[in-house]
Amino acid sequence: MAEAGQSKKRPLEKLDRAVIFIGPPGAGKGTQAKEITRLYGAPHLSTGDMFREHVEKGTPLGRQAKPIMENGGLVPDPIVMGMIGERISRPDCAHGFVLDGIPRTEAQAKWLGELLKQGGFGRPAVIHFVVDPGLLLKRLTGRRMCQVGGEIYNVYERPPKVPNRCDHDGGELVQRPDDREEVIGPRLQAYAEQTAPLVEYYRSQGVLADVDAAAEVADVTRRVTEILRKAR
Ligand SMILES: [Zn+2]
Numbered sequence: 001m002a003e004a005g006q007s008k009k010r011p012l013e014k015l016d017r018a019v020i021f022i023g024p025p026g027a028g029k030g031t032q033a034k035e036i037t038r039l040y041g042a043p044h045l046s047t048g049d050m051f052r053e054h055v056e057k058g059t060p061l062g063r064q065a066k067p068i069m070e071n072g073g074l075v076p077d078p079i080v081m082g083m084i085g086e087r088i089s090r091p092d093c094a095h096g097f098v099l100d101g102i103p104r105t106e107a108q109a110k111w112l113g114e115l116l117k118q119g120g121f122g123r124p125a126v127i128h129f130v131v132d133p134g135l136l137l138k139r140l141t142g143r144r145m146c147q148v149g150g151e152i153y154n155v156y157e158r159p160p161k162v163p164n165r166c167d168h169d170g171g172e173l174v175q176r177p178d179d180r181e182e183v184i185g186p187r188l189q190a191y192a193e194q195t196a197p198l199v200e201y202y203r204s205q206g207v208l209a210d211v212d213a214a215a216e217v218a219d220v221t222r223r224v225t226e227i228l229r230k231a232r
Contacts, residue, residue, distance in 0.1 A: 015096025023129025026140045027213040033100040050083040106197045126202040129213035144173035
């Protein structure tokens with residue numbers, strides 16, 4: 001219902017700045033980025049999309065990034081920042097944008113700060129999605145996928161009517177290898193270690209606001225729009 005009501009409203013005022021989403025995997029950043037960019041009519045920038053575009057078009061940055069990505073390596077900061085600098089100089093970013101999943105480190109944050117200054121954007125608004133690690137672990141390891149139709153369930157948050165059976169087609173529900181605790185645990189740990197200095201960096205600049213990401217999706221969206229309004 002909230003969805004239908006919101007879609008009738010005019011877009012909110014322009015963002016007119018860079019909005020940065022920081023949060024662990026499973027915190028709902030992607031969902032919120034979609035919602036916020038829809039409400040404000042601003043582009044949603046993700047490194048995944050930028051990488052794909054540069055590789056497909058065969059740009060110099062794309063040609064440098066391609067072999068690294070194919071080998072599963074981390075694309076070095078100069079390439080990543082080159083792509084971001086190019087992307088935010090495009091006309092659709094003139095009234096602000098949402099960056100999701102970047103920067104990942106304090107070094108990237110400082111570099112990005114320079115790019116924003118050069119682009120005339122000033123200081124970003126940083127939204128920090130906070131979720132209790134135990135809850136996150138439950139959320140991520142509770143995911144189950146239907147082997148027939150690929151529907152996603154969650155044994156804790158969205159259980160099927162009959163245990164381990166898909167509501168639509170009765171298919172068996174299985175846990176994907178990537179959702180196992182042995183995989184998720186270290187991923188969350190690595191995230192926490194890498195982003196703690198990044199969060200402190202933005203907090204010390206006075207541009208970061210914490211959001212309780214365990215709340216309902218609509219409540220999180222409302223809180224983010226409130227922060228963006230107040231941060232003007
Ligand atoms: Zn199914």
